[in-house]
Structure formats: C-alpha cells, structure tokens
Amino acid sequence: MLHADEAAALQASIERVGARVTAALQANPGVVYAIEFVGNLHRGIDQTMAQAALRGEPVACQAGCASCCSLRVEVAPAEALLIAQHLHSESADRLQQRLQALRQQQSLLAQGGTVRPPCAFLQDALCSIYPWRPASCRKAHSFSATACQSAAAQLPQDLAITMAAEALQRGTALGYRQRGLDGVVQELSAAVLQALEDDAAASRWYAAAID
Ligand code: SF4
Structure with missing residues (x-):
C-alpha cells in the first residue's frame, strides 16, 4: 500500500x-511504428533493472x-503483436511448433x-522469446530465489524498481489509449496465438488510431 505522496x-x-508516448505516436503515424514503439x-x-544493479542491489x-x-503473464496488444511479428520471421517449421x-x-x-x-515460450528453463519478452516479465524480480521456488505470497522486491516499472508500463498504456489504441492487457499465450492466427490483427488494432 502506497502512502498518499508516493501514490x-x-x-x-x-x-x-503517457504524454511523451502520445506525442511520439502522433509524430510517427503508422502501425509499424506503433508496434515497434513498445x-x-x-x-x-531493462535500464531500471540495470540501474538497480549498479546501486548494489543485485537481484536473485x-x-x-x-x-x-x-505464473499468469499479461501483455498489451502492441507487445503481443511485436512477439507475433518476430515469430512470423522464423522458419515455417518453427512457426508450426510455436502454434502447436x-x-x-x-x-x-x-x-x-x-x-x-x-509458459509456452519456456524451453529448457530458458525464455525462447527473451529479446521480445513483455514488460510484465522484464519487471519481475526477487532478492530470494528460495522465496520464488516456494511460491511465497510476498517476494522480497525493490519498491523503487517496482514503482519505476509501473510508471513506465501504465504510462505507456495511457499514451496508447490517448491515441485511441487499445491497451487492454490479455493473457500472453492467448494474445500471441490470436495475433499469429489473424493476419489482419495489427491493421485492425491500428485502425482505431486518432488522426
Ligand atoms: S515470456 Fe519468457 S520470461 Fe515471460 S513467462 Fe514466458 S518464458 Fe518466462
């Protein structure tokens, strides 16, 4: 629970x-930019996590x-479309494995x-979409691997990291919304599957953009 001044x-x-994101999306119209902007x-x-490590707070x-x-992972539409875009560039066999x-x-x-x-993207205990993994995965951190392994209700985390990541994630969603673009999060595998199976998903998402 945040104090009133922290909130x-x-x-x-x-x-x-949000204001910076809206301005950037407005200055660079087009679905390609809107997806890659995420x-x-x-x-x-990633920078927030790196800065925390420099402060001497290495996570576990x-x-x-x-x-x-x-755990359940949620993604914004632009994140699901970005992942689908990269999966589409893999070989046909690999794409079929992904779909399966x-x-x-x-x-x-x-x-x-x-x-x-x-997670469907976890392979040999590694993330197979690591460069494009969503914000929810990037901001997840803990100072105790033991606490994670035992599924503890409360994980030891850094409030500064959590707040900074939250501001970036919610601010980005706000910026997209202010451009008329859907920012409602969805479960990761469902969102990516939908984006992969529907060739018109990206253009339909961007069709709502405010001119
Ligand atoms: S996308 Fe990658 S990091 Fe995120 S839950 Fe799946 S395997 Fe883990």
Whole structure:
C-alpha cells in the first residue's frame, strides 16, 4: 500500500510518460511504428533493472531460474503483436511448433486445474522469446530465489524498481489509449496465438488510431 505522496508521485510519473508516448505516436503515424514503439517500454524497464544493479542491489534472478514462468503473464496488444511479428520471421517449421505449443497451452488453461502449466515460450528453463519478452516479465524480480521456488505470497522486491516499472508500463498504456489504441492487457499465450492466427490483427488494432 502506497502512502498518499508516493501514490501522487506515481500518478505524476504515469502522466509524464503517457504524454511523451502520445506525442511520439502522433509524430510517427503508422502501425509499424506503433508496434515497434513498445520496445521503448522494454528498454526503459531493462535500464531500471540495470540501474538497480549498479546501486548494489543485485537481484536473485538469473538464466535457468524460471520460477516466475509458471505464473499468469499479461501483455498489451502492441507487445503481443511485436512477439507475433518476430515469430512470423522464423522458419515455417518453427512457426508450426510455436502454434502447436500455444494451442496446447490454451487447451491446458481451459482445463483449469490447481497447477498452472509453464509458459509456452519456456524451453529448457530458458525464455525462447527473451529479446521480445513483455514488460510484465522484464519487471519481475526477487532478492530470494528460495522465496520464488516456494511460491511465497510476498517476494522480497525493490519498491523503487517496482514503482519505476509501473510508471513506465501504465504510462505507456495511457499514451496508447490517448491515441485511441487499445491497451487492454490479455493473457500472453492467448494474445500471441490470436495475433499469429489473424493476419489482419495489427491493421485492425491500428485502425482505431486518432488522426
Ligand atoms: S515470456 Fe519468457 S520470461 Fe515471460 S513467462 Fe514466458 S518464458 Fe518466462
């Protein structure tokens, strides 16, 4: 729970980011730019994590630790479209494997159950879409791998990282919304599967943009 002054500072940061995002999208019309622009959000979160490490706050997260890759991940439409765009550039065989993994994931999620299946993009304990993974994955961090492995209700995290990432993520969503573009988040595998199966997904998403 944030204090009133922290909540006000967060809201001000969200609005600052939102205004910058709206201005950039307005100055650079077009669906290609609008999709690729979400990469700025990803770079911003990566920088936030790198700055925290420089402050002497190394997180416990490292390659091969995938405890958080069995949690629900949500993505914005631009993020799902960006991932789909990169998957489309893979070989036809690889794309078929991706589609199969995503459909299987959807089927497992539809069956319910108490244990959530690992992310469809997790392969050999590594993220197979690491350069394009969404903001939700980039901002996830913990100072205790043990706490993650035991699925502790509260993970030891850095409030400054969380606040900075939140401002970037919510501010970017606001900026897209102010341009008329849908920013409603969706479950990762469902959103990417939809973007891969529907060739018109990107153009339909961008059709709502305000001129
Ligand atoms: S997209 Fe990558 S980092 Fe995110 S949950 Fe899936 S495998 Fe893990």
